[in-house]
Amino acid sequence: MNRKLYDKLIFDLSCPGRRGYDMPRRLYDDIELPDAVLRQQAPALPEVDEPTLVRHYTNQSTNNFGVDTGFYPLGSCTMKYNPKINESLGADPVIAALHPAQPASTVQGALKLYRMLENMLSEIGGMAEFTLNPFAGAHGELTGLMVIHAYHDSRGDSARTRVIVPDSAHGTNPASAMIAGYEVIEVKSLADGTVDVDDLRSKLDETVAAVMMTNPNTTGMFEKNIPAIADAVHAAGALLYYDGANLNPMLGVARPGDMGFDVMHINLHKTFSTPHGGGGPGAGPVGVRKGLEEFLPSPRIRRRGDGSLYVEQTSDTALGRVSSWFGNYTVFIKAFAYILAMGADGLAMAGKLATLNANYVMNALKDVYLLPVPGPCKHEFVFDGLADKSTGVTTLNVAKRLLDLGFHAPTIYFPLLFHESLMIEPTESESRETLDVFIAAMRQIAREAAETPDLVKSAPHDTPAVHPDDTEAALHPKVKFSDL
Numbered sequence: 003m004n005r006k007l008y009d010k011l012i013f014d015l016s017c018p019g020r021r022g023y024d025m026p027r028r029l030y031d032d033i034e035l036p037d038a039v040l041r042q043q044a045p046a047l048p049e050v051d052e053p054t055l056v057r058h059y060t061n062q063s064t065n066n067f068g069v070d071t072g073f074y075p076l077g078s079c080t081m082k083y084n085p086k087i088n089e090s091l092g093a094d095p096v097i098a099a100l101h102p103a104q105p106a107s108t109v110q111g112a113l114k115l116y117r118m119l120e121n122m123l124s125e126i127g128g129m130a131e132f133t134l135n136p137f138a139g140a141h142g143e144l145t146g147l148m149v150i151h152a153y154h155d156s157r158g159d160s161a162r163t164r165v166i167v168p169d170s171a172h173g174t175n176p177a178s179a180m181i182a183g184y185e186v187i188e189v190k191s192l193a194d195g196t197v198d199v200d201d202l203r204s205k206l207d208e209t210v211a212a213v214m215m216t217n218p219n220t221t222g223m224f225e226k227n228i229p230a231i232a233d234a235v236h237a238a239g240a241l242l243y244y245d246g247a248n249l250n251p252m253l254g255v256a257r258p259g260d261m262g263f264d265v266m267h268i269n270l271h272k273t274f275s276t277p278h279g280g281g282g283p284g285a286g287p288v289g290v291r292k293g294l295e296e297f298l299p300s301p302r303i304r305r306r307g308d309g310s311l312y313v314e315q316t317s318d319t320a321l322g323r324v325s326s327w328f329g330n331y332t333v334f335i336k337a338f339a340y341i342l343a344m345g346a347d348g349l350a351m352a353g354k355l356a357t358l359n360a361n362y363v364m365n366a367l368k369d370v371y372l373l374p375v376p377g378p379c380k381h382e383f384v385f386d387g388l389a390d391k392s393t394g395v396t397t398l399n400v401a402k403r404l405l406d407l408g409f410h411a412p413t414i415y416f417p418l419l420f421h422e423s424l425m426i427e428p429t430e431s432e433s434r435e436t437l438d439v440f441i442a443a444m445r446q447i448a449r450e451a452a453e454t455p456d457l458v459k460s461a462p463h464d465t466p467a468v469h470p471d472d473t474e475a476a477l478h479p480k481v482k483f484s485d486l
């Protein structure tokens with residue numbers, strides 16, 4: 003069957019008079035509506051029969067690539083498998099029927115789950131308190147920086163106008179610092195990808211509010227100098243922020259709070275297996291060390307002497323709200339289910355397997371792809387394109403050729419430390435067999451780059467959309483049916 007017929011726009015499949023389903027007339031025949039509210043013309047909706055409609059949408063749904071359809075080694079994003087039990091618990095009708103404005107006495111169980119998840123994250127991160135409210139990692143960063151701002155303000159310390167960010171950082175770090183009202187100062191990385199501690203020290207003074215670090219950093223390397231960095235940051239009166247997007251390999255092994263971090267966020271949609279789908283809904287809970295709890299945003303869930311829970315909307319020192327209601331509550335249920343299903347031992351094993359998988363893939367490919375930062379990595383690693391630069395085949399070409407071979411592309415051109423970054427994160431979800439097929443595909447592409455470079459440069463060949471004009475799409479996006 004030529005599915006291309008059904009890949010047309012649903013409007014192009016329309017034929018006047020065709021019907022998928024007719025409403026029984028008696029349902030609305032008796033209803034009298036005033037003429038003024040009646041349509042003069044029928045709406046311009048597509049008219050299609052039911053099989054056409056079903057085939058159109060079913061085929062559309064298979065044009066997408068997801069972690070349920072194949073291997074998705076998107077570095078930095080931790081596209082681990084999203085267990086289906088999480089989804090069914092999140093969709094439980096009892097939970098779906100809750101309203102966030104219900105009196106606390108009628109939702110004690112839901113409030114308890116919220117508090118328990120906060121406490122679990124505090125234990126995992128080595129922090130005193132967490133809030134679950136922020137909607138994403140970047141939103142968590144902004145919230146964390148606002149907490150830091152509130153802390154300095156509470157001490158009357160208004161001279162701190164700058165935030166230090168390593169040049170290897172995720173782009174959200176400088177963006178969040180700017181939105182929180184800070185000037186961003188960049189600190190260099192050494193050849194091994196870790197932060198240049200001397201450069202960092204030279205930039206620390208009484209104008210610095212915070213230093214943001216990611217550990218392992220975006221090259222997948224563990225930053226060994228955190229205790230020394232924490233001492234220097236604290237001696238300068240600043241706070242140390244942990245971007246927890248890379249917490250996965252640390253689970254049950256090391257805790258940011260123990261290393262000297264003051265504030266952190268966690269991406270539930272990365273480390274704790276909740277879906278990323280289409281940019282959300284996500285959650286970026288924020289944790290703080292002892293002494294900073296009072297600045298966390300509203301609402302807070304508190305316990306009375308009799309053990310019952312209640313919702314405190316604002317306190318004098320808190321930030322106020324950073325989200326509607328309590329944040330993305332169904333995401334919390336999924337992360338909660340995952341943590342309970344894994345248990346402490348399971349989480350620690352997940353982190354170690356993520357590290358093992360990354361090292362396995364890295365070692366199997368490092369003779370044909372350029373490894374700029376050698377040595378064991380944590381949960382991810384970065385190649386600087388193909389080892390043989392003479393073929394003219396770029397990282398973008400490799401990524402597109404991988405689509406033909408049935409894989410989602412890795413993250414490309416990030417981190418910015420290298421020109422041809424190709425960032426691979428297998429996660430712990432993947433079997434040895436999947437990793438081996440991926441390794442074989444990557445080696446095939448390296449071989450093709452040498453023997454038939456045009457085949458790689460003109461990829462992809464087999465995807466539903468082949469060569470869209472990226473520039474045209476960015477400059478003149480066609481976002482409406484009527485633009486097409």
Ligand SMILES: *Cc1c(COP(=O)(O)O)cnc(C)c1O
Nearest residue numbers: 078138139140172174245247269
């Ligand atoms: C994903 C990521 C973020 C941002 O998280 P979002 O949930 O996408 O906003 C921040 N830092 C790093 C290192 C990340 O990988």
